[in-house]
Amino acid sequence: MTTKPDMIEFRNVQKYYGDYHALRGINATIKAGEFFSLLGPSGCGKTTLLRTIAGFEGISSGVVLVDGKDMANVPPNKRPTNMVFQSYAIFPHLSVEQNVGFGLRKDPRSREEKARAVGQALEMVGLAGYGARSAHALSGGQRQRVALARALILKPKVLLLDEPLSALDKKIREQMQLELIKLQREVGITFVLVTHDQEEALVMSDRIAVMFEGNIAQLDDPETLYRLPKTRQVANFIGTMNFLPATILSEAGGRAEVEAPGLGRLEVDVEKQISSAPATGKTTIGFRPETVTMLYDGQGSADRESMGTVAEVVYYGDMTYYDVTLDGCADPIRMSMRNVFGRPVLDIGTRCRVGWSPGAMVMFR
Amino acid sequence: MKFPVLRTYTVLYLLFLYIPILILPIFAFNNSTTAAFPLKGFTTQWFGRVFTDPALGEALKNSLIVAGSTAFFSTLLGILAARATTRYSFKGQAPLSGLIMLPMVLPEMIMAMALLVVLLSLGIPLSLFTIILGDVLICTPFAVAILTSAFQSLDKSLEEAAQDLGEGPFSTFYLVILPLVAPGIISAMLICFTIAIDEFIIANFLGSGEKLLSTYIFGQLRFPKNVPNIMALGTVLVCVSIALLATAEFFRRRGLARTGAKDTGGFL
Numbered sequence: 001m002t003t004k005p006d007m008i009e010f011r012n013v014q015k016y017y018g019d020y021h022a023l024r025g026i027n028a029t030i031k032a033g034e035f036f037s038l039l040g041p042s043g044c045g046k047t048t049l050l051r052t053i054a055g056f057e058g059i060s061s062g063v064v065l066v067d068g069k070d071m072a073n074v075p076p077n078k079r080p081t082n083m084v085f086q087s088y089a090i091f092p093h094l095s096v097e098q099n100v101g102f103g104l105r106k107d108p109r110s111r112e113e114k115a116r117a118v119g120q121a122l123e124m125v126g127l128a129g130y131g132a133r134s135a136h137a138l139s140g141g142q143r144q145r146v147a148l149a150r151a152l153i154l155k156p157k158v159l160l161l162d163e164p165l166s167a168l169d170k171k172i173r174e175q176m177q178l179e180l181i182k183l184q185r186e187v188g189i190t191f192v193l194v195t196h197d198q199e200e201a202l203v204m205s206d207r208i209a210v211m212f213e214g215n216i217a218q219l220d221d222p223e224t225l226y227r228l229p230k231t232r233q234v235a236n237f238i239g240t241m242n243f244l245p246a247t248i249l250s251e252a253g254g255r256a257e258v259e260a261p262g263l264g265r266l267e268v269d270v271e272k273q274i275s276s277a278p279a280t281g282k283t284t285i286g287f288r289p290e291t292v293t294m295l296y297d298g299q300g301s302a303d304r305e306s307m308g309t310v311a312e313v314v315y316y317g318d319m320t321y322y323d324v325t326l327d328g329c330a331d332p333i334r335m336s337m338r339n340v341f342g343r344p345v346l347d348i349g350t351r352c353r354v355g356w357s358p359g360a361m362v363m364f365r
Numbered sequence: 366m367k368f369p370v371l372r373t374y375t376v377l378y379l380l381f382l383y384i385p386i387l388i389l390p391i392f393a394f395n396n397s398t399t400a401a402f403p404l405k406g407f408t409t410q411w412f413g414r415v416f417t418d419p420a421l422g423e424a425l426k427n428s429l430i431v432a433g434s435t436a437f438f439s440t441l442l443g444i445l446a447a448r449a450t451t452r453y454s455f456k457g458q459a460p461l462s463g464l465i466m467l468p469m470v471l472p473e474m475i476m477a478m479a480l481l482v483v484l485l486s487l488g489i490p491l492s493l494f495t496i497i498l499g500d501v502l503i504c505t506p507f508a509v510a511i512l513t514s515a516f517q518s519l520d521k522s523l524e525e526a527a528q529d530l531g532e533g534p535f536s537t538f539y540l541v542i543l544p545l546v547a548p549g550i551i552s553a554m555l556i557c558f559t560i561a562i563d564e565f566i567i568a569n570f571l572g573s574g575e576k577l578l579s580t581y582i583f584g585q586l587r588f589p590k591n592v593p594n595i596m597a598l599g600t601v602l603v604c605v606s607i608a609l610l611a612t613a614e615f616f617r618r619r620g621l622a623r624t625g626a627k628d629t630g631g632f633l
Contacts, residue, residue, distance in 0.1 A: 056525055076528040089526035093544045103530035105540075150530065 006068075007032040007158060007190045008053060013062035015048055015214075022048050023059070024214035030158075030192060030207075035184050037193045037201040040211035041237070049211070050160050050194045054083050067157050082151035083160040086167070088143040090135045090150075096122070097131035099146055103154045121149040124183070141172045152187060159184075161193045165200065177203050198238045202226065210234050226288075232364050235286055242292075242333040246285045246363075256363065260285050262306055262326030262333075266358040284364040289336040291360035294322065295353040296343065302355025308333075310350045320345050324354055386603060393596040398589070411597035421598070424581035428562050431493055431577060435500040435561035436554040442501070443508025443553055444546075451516040462509075469506040476502065477570035484571070491573035499567035504557040511556060511617070515549025548616040555613035559606055578602070 008030040015023035023045050030036045038046035051057035052064050055076035064071045067080060082103075091099050101118045109117070122128050125145040130138075138146065144164060151159055161180075165173045181204055184191045195201050201208045202222040209219040218230045229235035232243065246260035256270045263285070293302060311332040312323035320339055323332040335354065339345070346352060396406035415421060449455075450462050468476060480499050481491075489495065519542065527537040565579035572580065582598065585591040 054525075054529060056528075075533075076525070077531045077533055081529075083526070083529045085522040085526060087520055087522050089520060089522040091523060091526070091541060102527070105536075106531060150526075154530065 004031040004033060006030070007034070007066065008192070009063075009065040010049070011063040011065070013049070013052060013064060014060045015045070015052070015057065016060045022214055023052075026062070026214075026216060028209055028216055028219055030190060032157075032190055033188050035181065035191045035193070035204060035206045037195055037205040037208045038211060039195055039198060039201040039208050039237075042196060044211040045214040046194045046196075046211050047162055050083075050162055050192060053079075053158065053192065054081055054160050055079050080157040081160055082154050082156040082158075083162065084144070084147045084151055084164045086163045088147040088164075090138070090143050090146055092136040094135055095131065096127065096133045096135055096138070096146055099135050100131075100149045100153055102150060117153055118149075121153040124152065124186075125149045126179075140168055141176065144168065144176065148183070152183075152189070156189060158190045158192060161191060163194055163196070165195075166197070173200075180204060202238070210237060212237075228362060229286075232284065232286070235362075235364075240289055240334055241286045242289065242335075243364075244285045244329065244333070246283050248281055248283050258283060258285065258363065262308070262329035263304070263356070264306070266304070266361065268358060268361050268363045270363055286362045286364055287356070287360050289321070289334045292333070292335045292354055292356045294324075294335065294337050294346070295355045300355060303357040303359075304355070306354045306356065308352055308354050310346050310348050310352055313345060313348055315345060322346065322352075324352060326354065389596055389603065390600040392593065393600040395593070398593060411593040412601075415594050415597045415601075418594070420576060421581060424576040424578050427493060427575050428578040431496050431500060431564075431568070432558045432562035434497045435504050436558040438497070438501045439504035439508045439557040440512070440550060440553045442505050443512045444550065446505075446509045447512035447516045451513060451519075452521075465509055466506045468503050469510075473503060473566045477566050480567075481570050491571055493572070493575055495571040496568050496575075496577070499571045500561040500564055503564070503567065504560050507556050507560060508553040511553040512546065512549050515546040515552075515617075519545055548619050552613040552617040555609050555616075559609050559613075563602065563606075 006029045010026045010028045013023050013026040014021075026045075026049060038049055040046045048057055052059050053066065053071075055071065055074060071079060091102065094102070097115075097118050100121050101114055104114045104117065107114060118131065119128070122131055125148050127142065127145050127149065130142070135143070135146065147164070164180075165176055168176060177200060180191070193201070193204065202225075205222055207219065207221050208225055209216045210225065211217065212233055218225060218234045220228075225234070226238055229238060229241070232241075235241040235243075244260045244262060246258045246263075249257045249259055249265070251257075251270065254270055255267050257265060257267050259265045266285075268285070293300060295302060295305060306326050308324040308326040308329075310322055311325045312321075314321040318339060320337050322335050322337065324335060325332040333354075391404070393411055394407055394409065395404045396408040396410075397404070446462075446465055450458060477499060480495075480502070484491065484495055484498075523541055523545070524537055527541045528534075532540060563579050564577075565583065568577040568580050569583075576584070582595055585595050
């Protein structure tokens with residue numbers, strides 16, 4: 001991974017719409033051949049950032065480099081990037097093959113060679129034989145494939161995807177996610193995906209930039225992002241995380257001893273975290289619902305145990321979600337338990353033992 | 366049973382609107398020089414006379430020149446205005462669009478007189494050209510209205526997609542935008558043509574004695590023996606107008622279907 005050259009680089013990219021500060025100093029690099037996602041809630045600037053790569057959005061200051069070249073005065077039609085639009089932007093007056101071959105108009109190859117390239121592109125996206133069809137008669141999933149073929153036929157250095165799956169229903173979306181990953185591995189082109197769906201980003205990406213309010217809050221691979229979110233905002237946006245207020249008692253050698261109600265004293269690793277705060281004071285401990293377990297009598301064990309009371313039960317079939325109020329805590333924590341045959345679902349009000357491990361705890365400053 | 370007030374009103378209203386137009390063909394085929402009941406018998410002689418009248422031929426030719434040019438220039442101006450207001454937002458956009466649409470509601474008589482005064486004081490001789498000028502003024506708002514809806518239903522990302530695939534602004538316009546708004550353009554031209562071909566006030570004020578269809582018909586009505594000819598001519602014009610409007614609507618709807626947009630109401 002680290003040996004790959006940079007394909008896209010943002011250097012302090014700023015974008016204003018009038019008074020509105022849409023991009024607030026973006027610094028990031030996207031590597032060649034990477035599946036990169038821009039993830040964030042609507043209005044966070046992710047689409048604007050993607051459009052600065054394509055050239056549809058000018059930037060107020062900063063530099064956008066694609067393959068080492070400054071894109072400042074390069075219009076969209078001269079950039080080595082191609083885009084799959086959210087609405088797919090299939091030309092409704094053209095057939096499927098005319099759509100796919102649209103970008104080949106200035107290509108010096110012969111008519112037959114271009115037709116063959118169109119055929120190959122359609123085959124690649126699983127639409128072989130659809131060439132003569134009228135574009136506006138296609139289903140959503142098929143339009144998406146046409147848009148992909150139309151962009152990939154030009155062999156761009158970077159393929160930009162603006163929420164390409166958001167208009168599809170759940171089944172087709174999940175299928176397309178896997179197909180896109182496969183396709184990206186086959187063609188080896190750098191993919192930059194914009195999405196507001198955290199699950200989609202985790203499933204598909206090599207690395208993810210989580211954006212809030214025009215800033216990149218965290219840029220990491222999916223696992224790091226999920227396990228070690230740097231801020232509470234990131235932690236909340238990606239999956240569910242429990243937060244407990246805590247006090248730092250001491251900090252030394254990259255480890256801190258903290259005390260949290262419901263958990264007692266524990267040691268957490270702080271080296272993984274951005275540490276600029278003082279060594280003592282108030283902090284927050286966070287952990288994912290699946291890192292804590294319900295300990296049934298005579299079953300299971302854990303590093304540490306806490307007592308609590310079941311406050312809410314949500315049954316999902318394969319899983320049960322419990323909200324448990326730990327003794328000494330005001331707010332309940334959420335935990336998810338896989339349902340195993342023979343293990344009863346607890347009722348609200350049941351006293352229970354909750355097992356956890358200090359290693360799974362993350363500290364937020 | 367209750368008396369169906371609304372239903373009766375609707376029927377009477379429609380009869381009042383369309384009976385005069387229905388009477389037109391009836392008298393056009395009536396074998397009598399006076400337009401009155403009872404009918405005398407069936408004839409097509411009035412149609413024959415109309416089509417052999419050299420003055421009418423001249424008037425028809427002039428009207429076609431005027432209506433054709435008006436349709437062309439109004440639509441051209443309409444394309445520019447519609448593109449500007451739908452694609453860009455600029456200062457003074459709303460008042461500007463208002464000013465463009467204003468001739469639609471201004472009394473034509475006033476506009477015609479005002480234009481006449483200006484043209485005369487500028488020393489521009491009255492001709493078919495000045496009639497075309499006046500007609501373009503009153504037809505452009507219609508073209509703008511139709512074309513704005515055509516440009517609005519155009520997804521902006523289609524343009525971006527064309528650029529993304531290597532096309533510059535001009536090739537994007539003729540490869541993507543033009544084909545998609547073509548039905549709107551045809552529709553606008555047909556509507557403008559229909560308005561201009563029977564335009565009387567402008568033709569009367571801004572012409573210098575050239576006969577157009579409208580002024581020709583007005584002149585003929587003064588001679589009672591020519592009334593059946595006018596009835597026949599009127600019948601032909603009604604049929605042509607309906608055909609033109611239907612064609613315009615057909616293209617408008619096909620345009621909507623092509624871009625997959627929703628129908629928000631048209632002229633028919």
